[in-house]
Amino acid sequence: MQRYFLEESYDASQGEPLKLTGDDFHHAAHVMRMKVSDKCYLVFSDSVAVVAEVTEIGAEAILLKEIEKETQEKELPIAITIACGYTKGDKLDLVVQKGTEMGASRFVGFPGQTSVVKWDGKKLAKRQERLTKIAKEAAEQSHRHVQPTVSLYEKAKEFEAVFSDYDAILIAYEESAKQGEAGELVKTFQTIQPNQRLLVIFGPEGGLSPNEIETFQALGGNVCALGPRILRAETAPLYLLGAASYHFDLLV
Amino acid sequence: MQRYFLEESYDASQGEPLKLTGDDFHHAAHVMRMKVSDKCYLVFSDSVAVVAEVTEIGAEAILLKEIEKETQEKELPIAITIACGYTKGDKLDLVVQKGTEMGASRFVGFPGQTSVVKWDGKKLAKRQERLTKIAKEAAEQSHRHVQPTVSLYEKAKEFEAVFSDYDAILIAYEESAKQGEAGELVKTFQTIQPNQRLLVIFGPEGGLSPNEIETFQALGGNVCALGPRILRAETAPLYLLGAASYHFDLLV
Numbered sequence: 001m002q003r004y005f006l007e008e009s010y011d012a013s014q015g016e017p018l019k020l021t022g023d024d025f026h027h028a029a030h031v032m033r034m035k036v037s038d039k040c041y042l043v044f045s046d047s048v049a050v051v052a053e054v055t056e057i058g059a060e061a062i063l064l065k066e067i068e069k070e071t072q073e074k075e076l077p078i079a080i081t082i083a084c085g086y087t088k089g090d091k092l093d094l095v096v097q098k099g100t101e102m103g104a105s106r107f108v109g110f111p112g113q114t115s116v117v118k119w120d121g122k123k124l125a126k127r128q129e130r131l132t133k134i135a136k137e138a139a140e141q142s143h144r145h146v147q148p149t150v151s152l153y154e155k156a157k158e159f160e161a162v163f164s165d166y167d168a169i170l171i172a173y174e175e176s177a178k179q180g181e182a183g184e185l186v187k188t189f190q191t192i193q194p195n196q197r198l199l200v201i202f203g204p205e206g207g208l209s210p211n212e213i214e215t216f217q218a219l220g221g222n223v224c225a226l227g228p229r230i231l232r233a234e235t236a237p238l239y240l241l242g243a244a245s246y247h248f249d250l251l252v
Numbered sequence: 253m254q255r256y257f258l259e260e261s262y263d264a265s266q267g268e269p270l271k272l273t274g275d276d277f278h279h280a281a282h283v284m285r286m287k288v289s290d291k292c293y294l295v296f297s298d299s300v301a302v303v304a305e306v307t308e309i310g311a312e313a314i315l316l317k318e319i320e321k322e323t324q325e326k327e328l329p330i331a332i333t334i335a336c337g338y339t340k341g342d343k344l345d346l347v348v349q350k351g352t353e354m355g356a357s358r359f360v361g362f363p364g365q366t367s368v369v370k371w372d373g374k375k376l377a378k379r380q381e382r383l384t385k386i387a388k389e390a391a392e393q394s395h396r397h398v399q400p401t402v403s404l405y406e407k408a409k410e411f412e413a414v415f416s417d418y419d420a421i422l423i424a425y426e427e428s429a430k431q432g433e434a435g436e437l438v439k440t441f442q443t444i445q446p447n448q449r450l451l452v453i454f455g456p457e458g459g460l461s462p463n464e465i466e467t468f469q470a471l472g473g474n475v476c477a478l479g480p481r482i483l484r485a486e487t488a489p490l491y492l493l494g495a496a497s498y499h500f501d502l503l504v
Contacts, residue, residue: 072430072432072480073480074480074481094346098484098487101487141482141484142482142484143480143481144481178324180324182501185502186502186503226497227355227498227501228324228325228326228501229354229394230353230393231394235490238487238491239494239497241494242492242493242495243498245481246494246495249480250435250437250477251438
């Protein structure tokens with residue numbers, strides 16, 4: 001069953017008819033060809049999701065009514081932000097699509113010291129828009145209650161300024177894997193509390209520099225290994241999220 | 253440091269000079285431009301890995317001598333086979349590349365009842381060769397001691413014939429995720445013993461049919477959910493392997 005994210009909160013929608021407009025209207029009416037009495041999921045900005053039934057199809061909007069609330073918990077109990085140093089090509093697309101399916105709540109990009117690509121303001125804005133759309137589509141497809149946000153920073157300083165928003169910060173570091181470090185990720189998962197926020201930082205293809213590691217550590221980050229194998233820049237975030245879901249969704 | 257997989261076992265190599273020939277020779281000599289006294293890893297067919305130093309560069313072979321054994325464990329304690337119903341496009345390439353980095357020991361493909369693509373013997377052979385090469389390169393890059401194998405079956409019956417080779421069989425099933433099943437994966441990881449073999453089956457985009465589920469269950473498979481979110485066909489194997497490494501490499 002198709003899923004659409006609405007901009008208003010569930011509370012604000014009370015008393016008003018439910019409505020799909022704009023791109024979602026186009027998708028529902030012309031791609032899915034929905035008809036009166038067809039059903040879909042609507043997810044509100046406050047993460048409430050309902051099953052809704054189409055009551056009327058207009059020229060620019062589809063009207064719906066709520067049938068029942070979706071009660072199954074779809075979100076990880078902690079909010080995980082995946083931060084990636086800028087990599088070549090469209091690897092960030094893959095991280096955002098798969099990472100959204102796996103439960104990330106936010107993605108940020110930053111210029112790593114070994115990043116080969118250099119993106120300026122205009123290109124970053126375009127890319128951020130594209131990644132936000134990928135996250136929205138993946139969130140719909142994977143039945144999320146939250147639509148992950150995407151922020152691409154032009155300067156490392158801007159990225160470092162957000163560290164204070166987090167309850168825990170991990171730095172995925174290849175050298176930790178080589179040295180056989182095994183405990184930091186488990187320790188973090190075991191001590192972080194529900195609704196707390198975890199930032200996990202991944203380097204670009206060339207890895208994080210010793211200088212960057214030092215800066216991130218001074219800002220509260222702890223280095224951790226993701227197993228003994230060396231993962232590519234775009235693979236490591238997917239490993240992290242698979243491990244997080246195993247820990248928080250399955251190991252009870 | 254570059255890593256090369258050799259066809260002979262470590263035992264068989266004793267008393268003989270270590271040698272890179274063929275494609276590996278070409279890569280070491282012409283791509284990496286290795287010189288006498290440069291070092292690389294050599295991994296033997298029995299999973300022994302050594303650091304080796306170049307002693308001589310010939311016209312068709314590079315000779316090396318062993319410096320020391322690599323002692324860090326790089327492999328999961330259980331051998332995981334990822335079985336995928338044939339999907340459209342190059343999704344299997346992604347599963348094999350990322351799945352190798354994450355520790356899978358074997359990949360198999362099979363025609364699912366909802367598979368849209370139909371591959372015959374010749375096309376399958378070509379594709380198997382290509383995927384084997386992807387696995388080899390990813391194994392080198394990720395510092396594996398095992399080079400995963402790839403088998404693409406033309407008929408579902410051929411695939412089902414290998415079930416008896418396994419100690420445990422899991423079926424990743426979207427409906428289990430929707431129903432909130434949470435225990436089967438954890439239970440399997442907790443009961444399987446070191447060196448045992450686990451087969452995990454993933455459907456194509458259209459999912460596994462009830463009929464297929466029934467057949468796989470009759471052959472010893474148990475359905476399991478990979479968290480409450482719906483994962484794409486190519487994402488689910490990466491989730492499984494991230495969870496497996498977390499359980500076996502980190503949670504100790």
